[in-house]
Amino acid sequence: MAKGGEILAASKSELKKKQKQSKKSKSGGFESLGLSPNVYNGVKKKGYRVPTPIQRKTMPLIISGYDVVAMARTGSGKTAAFLIPMLQKLHHHVPQAGVRALILSPTRDLALQTFKFAKELGRFTDLRVSLLVGGDSMESQFEELAQNPDCIIATPGRLMHHLEEVDDMSLRSVEYVVFDEADCLFSMGFAEQLHKILAQLGENRQTLLFSATLPSALAEFAKAGLRDPQLVRLDLETKISPDLKLAFFTLRQEEKYAALLYLIRERISSDQQTLIFVSTKYHVEFLYTLFREEGIVASVCYGDMDQEARKIHVSKFRSRKTMLLIVTDVAARGIDIPLLDNVVNFDFPPKPKLFIHRVGRAARAGRTGTAFSFVTLEDMPYLLDLHLFLSKPIRPAPTEEEVLKDMDSVLTKIEQAVANGETVYGRFPQRAIDLLSDRVREIIESSTELTALLRPASKAFGLYTKTKAKPSRESIKRVKDLPREGLHPMFKDVLGGDELTALAFSERLKAFRPKQTILEAEGEAAKSKNH
Structure with missing residues (x-):
């Protein structure tokens, strides 16, 4: 009986095991x-x-x-x-x-x-x-x-x-x-x-x-x-993690260094790790030296870097001894940082898939993160191409005049648009850019290393611009009809009344372009006299 009982028990436990397994x-x-x-x-x-x-x-x-x-x-x-x-x-x-x-x-x-x-x-x-x-x-x-x-x-x-x-x-x-x-x-x-x-x-x-x-x-x-x-x-090529915030800032090429310093100093928390993408190894070196002169510690990684130095730089970033890693696209392919907070596109990527590949490194595994992208006028068609690829609507931030008329309702509208998955792109606060541009100029002038890097960096960027993929014709056309953008919503905390009026005035001045230069106008006047 005991034996029979044992057999029964064995088959019961076997059954449970099988059920568990299935x-x-x-x-x-x-x-x-x-x-x-x-x-x-x-x-x-x-x-x-x-x-x-x-x-x-x-x-x-x-x-x-x-x-x-x-x-x-x-x-x-x-x-x-x-x-x-x-x-x-x-x-x-x-x-x-x-x-x-x-x-x-x-x-x-x-x-x-x-x-x-x-x-x-x-x-x-x-x-x-x-x-x-x-x-x-x-x-x-x-x-x-x-x-x-x-x-x-x-x-x-x-x-x-x-x-x-x-x-x-x-x-x-x-x-x-x-x-x-x-x-x-x-x-x-x-x-x-x-x-x-x-x-x-x-x-x-x-x-x-x-x-x-x-x-x-x-x-x-x-x-x-x-x-x-x-x-x-996996249909990941056209998807960006919903936990990743995207911020697109319009600026001029020469304002990028000041804008990056502003982001690092004012907007990115010092306990967050950030990957910064630049177009060439000369820009990696330039930024690294600029940061060093400013007392900011960073790691770097580019294609033909000395292997030992590369290993040291990347492991410092991995172990959070440095919080910034400046890279080129080729070098970044071999680096996997699991807990990355932010990505900065210092130079905007020419292909949507490259953008997704870069920013897909942040906001992984349920974490949140931000991808900051600098967009020059030349980059605007690429920005439009990216949004076509993502099937995502995009609109400019409201101008200062629009905000002045009805600040609360305009800002509420923008918040709703962002909540609905729209991208709102806008400018950097000009005052911050101007102050930091002066600082950048001082640093460069006082550093022989940076002065020596300026020329090769500029040459390399010229070559990069010539050889990179071209944007679509449609996007190039669309850029011409885009309305002027206002201050990026991220900077709404700098929108005090006086500041806003001053910004609105300075933007109107910038937007004002005489139809002709003085020489052309004089030429026209001379012509009409002769007729």
């Missing part, structure tokens, strides 16, 4: 993936509870063995989406099997980040992961490879170097390949190396391609290297 499968959590305890514990230890959308869509496909092309941005959780299935597939260290997984990253920083992440997620497994990137000595990497790693995380250049140098190094044993930020791998000129690496891989492999965009060269590459891939596309 409940978990339906929940779509990490439990539903059927991960081995060692991998699952690593995921839990990392603090992950619920998969992100890209993880939820790709991981079951990857674990089932499909080739996958996944379109996902930095910060979407894509790294875990390919690392967790990899750890599950490799399971444990096999000394004689050779390299079984290969992850290719476009930059040293991204490769290093992926390597650290793989170590953390795989902490309860005995899998060996090696990092092959430029900037580290080949000798130490030879020693790494002698340890028979299960997985290699590499940049294409350094991997090719090893394949050429090491006679018995083979990629034939690789059964799991990831091309991470593949669009970046292509745009950075690695196409030829990637095709060579592809040729050295065995036939029986699973190939994954993760990318923010899918240019035609990359689509061709995917056709050549992947077998009937599943395409996973």
Whole structure:
């Protein structure tokens, strides 16, 4: 009887277990993936509870063995989406099997980040992961490879170097390949190396391609290297987090330095971390030096920066020793800062997708944030293109005259427009700009370093302007018909009565343009005399 009872109890507990299991499968959590305890514990230890959308869509496909092309941005959780299935597939260290997984990253920083992440997620497994990137000595990497790693995380250049140098190094044993930020791998000129690496891989492999965009060269590459891939596309390209506030300020190119100092001094809290995007490495250097002269500590990161210096600067920002990081677009691709508060577009991005890529780094994981963008007259068509892309209405801030007539109702209208998802763009307070422009001029004149940087920065900006993508013709036309914008609503606290009257007057003066210059008028008068 006892035995029979035991059997009953066992089957009851078995039943409960099965019910619990099927409940978990339906929940779509990490439990539903059927991960081995060692991998699952690593995921839990990392603090992950619920998969992100890209993880939820790709991981079951990857674990089932499909080739996958996944379109996902930095910060979407894509790294875990390919690392967790990899750890599950490799399971444990096999000394004689050779390299079984290969992850290719476009930059040293991204490769290093992926390597650290793989170590953390795989902490309860005995899998060996090696990092092959430029900037580290080949000798130490030879020693790494002698340890028979299960997985290699590499940049294409350094991997090719090893394949050429090491006679018995083979990629034939690789059964799991990831091309991470593949669009970046292509745009950075690695196409030829990637095709060579592809040729050295065995036939029986699973190939994954993760990318923010899918240019035609990359689509061709995917056709050549992947077998009937599943395409996973999250419609994130045209979406901006609802927790992210967007502020667009109109100004002149030469006012940007003063405007940035004003934002940092007056509007951005000193306990917030801010990423500042500029167009060229000369602007990175210029801003960094300007800040230093002003007693503001910042970190920097640009494409051809010394690797060691880059590592130091980025880690200072990561550990919150600095609160500002000045970057170019190329350099920023490899940096992932999870808890970023603000993004500043010092130079407005020429493509909507680039804007989304930049600002998508702030206001993640339920946090709020702000993206501040400086917009010159030349940038206005790009601003209109962006709003067409986002299907978002845009309007200028009311002028000072309009506010003077009925301040409360005008400001209420604007607040309602913003609440309804409209963008309201406007000017910076001119008084603040003027005061700080004088200060910037003083700093530059007293610094030989800044004076020396002025010319190359200006030349580089000229080249950048010539080579960047052009805005649409429609937007160029529309800009001509836009009404004049007033002070940005963010600065409504500077709108006292006298200040407002003075602003209205000075704006009227600026808007007043004589129909002809004095010389033209004199010429007209002379003509009419002769007739």
